[in-house]
Amino acid sequence: MNKTIRISHLSGIVLLSVLFNILNLxxxxxxxxxxxxLQRSYFEVNLGYINYPFGAAQMEPGYxxxxxxxxxxxxRLVLWGYDFNDYLAAQITYMRPVGWVKYRYTVDGNNVLDTxxxxxxxxxxxxKGKLPIGNKFSVYGEGGxxxxxxxxxxxxxxxxxxxxxxFATFLFGAGLKYHINKKWALQFVSNYSPASAKRNQPSxxxxxxxxxxxxxxxxxKQIQKTADGGMxxxxxxxxxxxxxxxxxxxxxxxxxxxxFPIFWGxxxxxxxxxxxxxxxxxxxxxxxxxxxxxxxxxxxxxxGMHGNTNGQEEQFFTCSLFPVFRLNFLQxxxxxxxxxxxxxxxxxxxxxxxxxxxTGESFTFMDxxxxxxxxxxxxxxxxxxxxxxxxxxxxxPHNDAVKIPLSLNLGYVF
Numbered sequence: 001m002n003k004t005i006r007i008s009h010l011s012g013i014v015l016l017s018v019l020f021n022i023l024n025l026x027x028x029x030x031x032x033x034x035x036x037x038l039q040r041s042y043f044e045v046n047l048g049y050i051n052y053p054f055g056a057a058q059m060e061p062g063y064x065x066x067x068x069x070x071x072x073x074x075x076r077l078v079l080w081g082y083d084f085n086d087y088l089a090a091q092i093t094y095m096r097p098v099g100w101v102k103y104r105y106t107v108d109g110n111n112v113l114d115t116x117x118x119x120x121x122x123x124x125x126x127x128k129g130k131l132p133i134g135n136k137f138s139v140y141g142e143g144g145x146x147x148x149x150x151x152x153x154x155x156x157x158x159x160x161x162x163x164x165x166x167f168a169t170f171l172f173g174a175g176l177k178y179h180i181n182k183k184w185a186l187q188f189v190s191n192y193s194p195a196s197a198k199r200n201q202p203s204x205x206x207x208x209x210x211x212x213x214x215x216x217x218x219x220x221k222q223i224q225k226t227a228d229g230g231m232x233x234x235x236x237x238x239x240x241x242x243x244x245x246x247x248x249x250x251x252x253x254x255x256x257x258x259x260f261p262i263f264w265g266x267x268x269x270x271x272x273x274x275x276x277x278x279x280x281x282x283x284x285x286x287x288x289x290x291x292x293x294x295x296x297x298x299x300x301x302x303x304g305m306h307g308n309t310n311g312q313e314e315q316f317f318t319c320s321l322f323p324v325f326r327l328n329f330l331q332x333x334x335x336x337x338x339x340x341x342x343x344x345x346x347x348x349x350x351x352x353x354x355x356x357x358x359t360g361e362s363f364t365f366m367d368x369x370x371x372x373x374x375x376x377x378x379x380x381x382x383x384x385x386x387x388x389x390x391x392x393x394x395x396x397p398h399n400d401a402v403k404i405p406l407s408l409n410l411g412y413v414f
Contacts, residue, residue: 031233032226035282035291038215042081042089046189048208050074054101054118058162058200063155064106066113071099076191076206079344081128083214089128091142093171095191095206096121096394103162107155116153118162121394122193122204123147124171138177146171146193148201151397164397165199177212185212229286231331232379236280239382239411243273245303249405252387255369263369264389266403268354271313273300277409279324287331290338292324296345296366300404302355316351318390320366335375340384342368349390349402357400360392367391374413382411 049072056065074097081091100117126144133139146169152162173191180186188209195203218226255263279294297319304313322345330337345366352359370386388404 031235031281031284032223032286033218033283034215038283039217040083040215042078042083042212042214044076044078044081044091044187044189044210044212046076046187046208046210048074048076048189048206048210050095050097050204050206052101052120052204053202054103058118058152058202059103059105060159060161060163062108063161064108066104066106068104069102071097071101073098074206074208076189076208076210078212081212086132087130089130091126091128093124093126093146094121094393095123103153105161114155116161118150118152119394120148120150120201120204122171123149123395126171126173136179138179140175140177142171142173142175142191144171145169147395148193148196148199148204149395149397150199150201151394151399163200165196165201166397167196167199167201169193169196182216183214185214186210187212226284226286231287231328231336232374233281233284233290234374234379234382234413236278237382237411237413239275239277239279239384239409241273241275241277241298241384241407241409243270243275243300243388243404243407245269245271245405247406249403251406252389252403255387263387264367264391264401266389266391266401267357268359268400268402269303269305270300270402270404271303273298273404273407275299275407275409277411279411288328290324290326290328292326294322294324296320296322300402304355314351314355316349316354318347318349318366320345320347322366322368335373336379337371337373339371340369340386342366344393347390354400354402358398359390359400359402360396360398364390364392370407372409378413380413382409382413384409384411 055068076095078091078093081089083089100119102117104113104115124146126142128140128142130138130140148169150165152164154160171193175187175189177185177187191206193204256265275298277294277296279292281290281292284290299317302314304311322342324340324342326338326340328338347364347366349364367389368386370384372384375381386407390402392399
């Protein structure tokens with residue numbers, strides 16, 4: 001009898017425990033799990049040697065090449081990749097040299113030397129076939145389509161010496177990976193795009209090494225740790241923002257100089273602006289990391305003092321869909337503070353020529369960097385300081401970019 005009672009008690013305890021866990025998991029914040037789209041995704045960073053033999057062949061008739069300097073260090077990124085299974089993946093890539101090609105040339109019949117730059121980058125979409133070798137190694141081959149963008153230069157009279165180019169091509173590659181664990185891998189990579197006689201573009205080859213990081217789903221233990229962390233993670237909020245160059249561009253210049261290059265500047269300068277943001281959190285760890293997305297609409301007024309000879313201020317507007325990478329670095333009873341970064345947010349920009357500078361096309365990217373706080377008893381209020389930047393990332397031959405000074409955003413969480 002006692003044994004039966006003890007068994008029934010134990011069964012009841014087990015059943016209650018199972019029900020409690022089911023209810024607990026259903027009540028957990030779904031944002032504590034990595035979003036499904038990211039659970040099989042990855043990114044890569046590679047640094048290596050680039051070879052693209054620029055020379056006299058790329059110059060128009062009527063000019064003499066004196067010398068050409070070709071920096072050979074380059075970066076190749078997989079901005080986003082997705083593993084369909086252990087053998088096939090698709091990825092979006094971007095490659096560019098660290099420094100631009102430098103031409104020293106003369107106009108035929110004129111001994112005056114001039115020095116100008118040519119820059120080239122390669123964006124692509126490729127499929128990657130993978131073959132595991134044991135538990136730690138794998139080899140792969142990749143192929144797909146690429147877009148090569150080349151910004152040439154003109155002589156003193158405005159005649160092209162090396163022409164601009166923007167065209168589709170094929171991309172090929174192969175590599176070897178060493179898998180440290182399920183998330184991290186070290187790799188040796190190689191890539192190639194053929195020459196284009198029609199555009200006077202030499203072939204481009206790259207050999208490098210780097211790492212990859214795979215996003216994997218959180219375990220139930222990790223999800224429970226997040227739930228037990230006790231930190232309030234706002235779900236969605238609206239912001240209004242005001243931008244002014246009243247304090248100058250010192251912050252922009254400091255974080256974009258050659259000694260501390262963690263952000264970008266721009267040729268066209270914004271004087272003031274107004275913005276409206278909607279932002280929503282899609283993932284957060286227990287305390288330190290969060291991933292958001294948002295929508296932004298802004299109207300801007302320029303200084304009219306850079307590049308535009310008539311000195312008139314100009315207005316333009318932008319609309320963006322943006323990601324936010326947020327790092328929470330301080331939690332107190334009164335507020336939670338964070339640093340955040342927005343990069344490569346697809347954007348419509350209403351003007352191509354701003355204060356005399358050619359920013360490219362109507363499609364560009366928005367980048368922001370700043371710090372902020374959530375405050376109030378339930379973290380219902382938000383404030384941010386940030387700087388900004390609009391640039392097409394050199395996917396078009398012209399990219400003078402736009403510099404956005406300090407902005408103050410105030411928000412309400414709902």
